[in-house]
Amino acid sequence: MLSSLVHLGPLALLRPAVNFANRMTAAPGQEWGPRTIPDSQLIYVISGQAALTLGNEQFQLQSQDCVFYGSDSPHRLVSSVSDPCTFASIHFSWHKESPEPIHPMPGIHHCLESELAQPATSYAFHMQGHGDIIFPHHFVIPNLDSLFLQIVREYRFEELGYASVLRAVLTQLIVVIVRHQLTGLNTSGPRSRIAPALEAIRKQPNARWTAEELAGLCGYHPTYFAALFREGTGHSPKHYLVLERIRKAKQLLLEAGTIDEVAEKMGYTSIHYFCRNFKSVTGMTPSEFKRQSIVL
DNA sequence: GTTTACACTTCCTGCGACCT
DNA sequence: AGGTCGCAGGAAGTGTAAAC
Incomplete structure (x- = not known):
């Protein structure tokens, strides 16, 4: 089965919005899914290990690993039994007029084990001079934790203007990931x-x-x-x-x-x-x- | 593209003083 | 008691130019 591709348009016109953000330590063997979510999610593994099944791929995650998936991409995340993971998680929408968070919980649905075999949906930006850049599902970028934790802090304390700050930091996070994707494409670098x-x-x-x-x-x-x-x-x-x-x-x-x-x-x-x-x-x-x- | 020599810079450590 | 800071000296790392 071929995976579907969503075109998000030019990166510069993106208006992303954080819907939920947290930092947590999973219990040994704790599972999320198989399920689908109504928005998109980025997860940054701070420590410990976990396994993510996404579409027909399986990722073994450890410290500094990041994963991304969008809405309607069946997935399952399982924390390691021997080395439970601590991670930061961000639910977000790619395009939303208002930056105010809308909690994704009502739209999270369990799905059948068999649906995990569906290929995950991919997302692409158009970058002037670079063509279409696919947003990666799995990547490692050093020192990304500060941006994730900044978003978690803003989300938790809801200080004046926090929704705008969330949009700004999330935009920065997305740009950092896209830049890394661009430089990483040159494997002879x-x-x-x-x-x-x-x-x-x-x-x-x-x-x-x-x-x-x-x-x-x-x-x-x-x-x-x-x-x-x-x-x-x-x-x-x-x-x-x-x-x-x-x-x-x-x-x-x-x-x-x-x-x-x-x-x-x-x-x-x-x-x-x-x-x-x-x-x-x-x-x-x-x-x-x-x-x-x-x-x- | 890679190595080498060398001068220069920065790192690392231990010590003691001071602060909270 | 735990934590921070300034200082000095040796060790290790870095940048540069030349050579292969």
């Missing part, structure tokens, strides 16, 4: 050549990686590797590793670890240096971040 190193850092940000080790994973000389790395990520290998460590440290701090424990878990032997790194990346100290995040 520098990013693909440093993929083993990116994967190693992603899996073990707490390991004491040296530039030489990372270069070795990709089969390049350290100096040349550093140049490729900067071209592909915009950061030096060391700085990229720091960004990954702080991203992971933010998760651990949210899970009620002390700053000392988190620093140690992330491979820092000096809490002082950890605090300095944390502040340079986030603009706040670990304790400030912890205080601010208690409300989330």
Whole structure:
């Protein structure tokens, strides 16, 4: 069976609206579906693991994985039994005059197991100079958690003008994903050549990686590797590793670890240096971040 | 496209002082 | 007690130019 394609028109004319957003930790083995939803959904896995069945595809999800599906695409999400996942979820509409959220719950319907075999609906934008860009169903983009959590926070506290802020941040999120999709299409680009190193850092940000080790994973000389790395990520290998460590440290701090424990878990032997790194990346100290995040 | 040498820069750590 | 900051010195990383 062929999957259907929805044309969303030019990206610049999009008026998306958040309908619901939350951050939660699933129970071991907790399931959503098989079901369909009335709008579209983006899920960002913060930690742990889960499996998503979408159409005739199955995705094993881990930290930093993102998935997307639209309305009427049968799917099922199952949290890992041994390593339950914590994730941020955003329900949204692609085009809506008003940015005010409309809760999707009444439109969520259970469906038959057999309907999971239907191919998921794809969505495409038109981009001047690039043609039609398909919005991906599964992707990994480093450091996307801040946008997801910003949306969750805005949705939860409903401060003055929150619906407009939700639309603005969601638009930014969509653009970041589309940009990533555009650069990712070029598989011979520098990013693909440093993929083993990116994967190693992603899996073990707490390991004491040296530039030489990372270069070795990709089969390049350290100096040349550093140049490729900067071209592909915009950061030096060391700085990229720091960004990954702080991203992971933010998760651990949210899970009620002390700053000392988190620093140690992330491979820092000096809490002082950890605090300095944390502040340079986030603009706040670990304790400030912890205080601010208690409300989330 | 890739490696090498080298100068320069940045990182990392330990220590002590200070703050909350 | 837990957390932050400034400082100094050694280690490691980075950028550049030249060469293959």
